[in-house]
Amino acid sequence: MDLLEHQGKQLFAKHGVAIPEGRPADTVEGAVQAADAVGYPCVIKAQVLIGGRGKAGGIKVATDQAEAEQHARAILGMDLRGFVVNELYVEQASEIDEEYYTAFVFDRSAKKPLAMLSKVGGMDVESVAKADPEAMRMLHIDPLIGFQAFHGRRLAFEAELAPDLIQPVGTLLSRLYETFVAEDAMLVEVNPLLVTPDREVLALDAKVTIDASAVYRHPDLSDFRAEVGVDPQEAMARERGLTYVALDGNIGILGNGAGLVMSTLDVVAQVGGSPANFLDAGGGSKAEVIAQAVEVILSNDNVTAVLFNIFGGITRCDEVASGLIEAFAQIEPSVPFVVRLDGTNDEQGRALLAEAALPGVHTESTMLGAAQRVVELAG
């Protein structure tokens, strides 16, 4: 779950990571009020989940109320590389002496948090880091002892920070690590990490990704979730507790278990088809869940045929068949279905389908055969 800048900064503030004063707004009037409150000059920032907002015209400085209104009007509703701006963040303008980069990343490969610090920050940090890898200092943190003061000192000295910045940057990093752990983040990134002419160290931007499995223990984050725009089918699936990813083809896919569904997408593509979605109905899916999943798949108008690929373990094939029968009773689909049931109670499942004789439902016994059939039917 990716957070918008102002959401990330809310978490920073909660854990004592220094940020400039700012307020979110979702109307022009609200933005002007926010600008009056933080004072001029201020910065009007588009709140969208893309990098390079400044270059794309989504960040503007306002020196007075008239400019604040003008910029807010221009940026709200703007299309930034496919993301429509619905929210703004109005922030006190900061004087910039230096721009650094810092981040904590959940390093799956090392199975430890990775701390990163560089004197080279700002807009093109990726290309700079590539050109001069030495400039990016990195350190793995043992999660059992956490981020210690020496970690901060070591990074700051190795990054060749000025002596007066070693301590304040170390403090900010330590609070950022606290944010990373306490908020169950997979990433907290600050680019730029700002040094003002007064030698104050501030997080000027915030890129935060929260572990979806941990959202349950952060009730305050549930407000954030609703605000971030998602695909309508994905939103619908999420409400029903299904894992759905929109793709751009025409063959609706339902399977049980993430690996099998991924494999099903691949096999459909190999035999010349184009999947419309990834949908994992999960383990132990009951009939009602299957019926809801069918509804989600068919709410995408691009779908011209649907493939069910089920290998029953916890999931019982008779439940899947009942779900499909229920779904047909409720929504009378107009596209053909190919159903492959194997595993737990597969015979009962196939018998139920044979008995129901649903219109346009074809059964197949192998995964490959089912994929070929659905590609033929999808046209």
Added chain:
Amino acid sequence: MAVLVDEQTKLCVSGITGHEGSFHSLNNRRYGTRVVAGVTPGKGGQDVEGIPVFDTFHRAVEETAANTAMIFVPPRVAADSILEAEDAGIELIVAITEGIPAHDELRVFNHLQHGSTRLVGPNCPGILSPGKANVGIIPADFFKAGNVGVVSRSGTLTYQIGNELAGSGFGNSSIVGIGGDPVPGSSFVDIVELFEADPETELIVLSGEIGGDDEERAAEYIAEHVSKPVVAYIAGFTAPPGKTMGHAGAIVSGSEGTAAAKAEALEAHGVRVGRTPAEVAEIAVEVLGA
């Protein structure tokens, strides 16, 4: 022979009094697994169809000499349960629970590095050694004893591949699901190492998916340390970057972790990669003879 679970397994189930926990514990016992105990705090003294329930892992181990744990409790208490099992001296912990927060997994993983307890999972289907023991939720009826060792990040895909292998007449030494989470307790390398040492295993099937670099690491390990033939399958060739494909670990970020990169790494190290589950079985036939 088999790996990890067999006739010596004495299983203690955390969450045995829950709906899923009791169902699968009894299922495992029916298969022949020695399910010696269960743990549910506050329910010590009860039993689940004759399997004694204890309040703590420590009591369960004292009373029954359990050496293997299966974790079936909800995600918010699962890390605690794994740590308790380790503290009580359990040698092998199989965590079925799905949805454990990644930071919890990270702490557990790093803690276990300091001891000798092995964790398989979380978010895995468990381990089946056909004819010997079943610890987890793998539908055992589809598999018979044989010479193919299977290790997989996914549950149902394992059944699919196992089914294709069975269709070609192969049985399995063991089937090990390592799970699809960001921080699995055991990696492909850990399990491949066990299969290499297992005299019964003549072919190793590795079933991977997008995300992370576990397959790439396995490829390097296999080239250096494995004498037995290995056949691989990778799911997720059609997965778009930046989208999590159901498993918390199955996400392609940037150019890393794609199915194509993994298949390439494996092939570069001499591992044949089947493009469909069916093709994995075809390669197995070529390698071992039908």
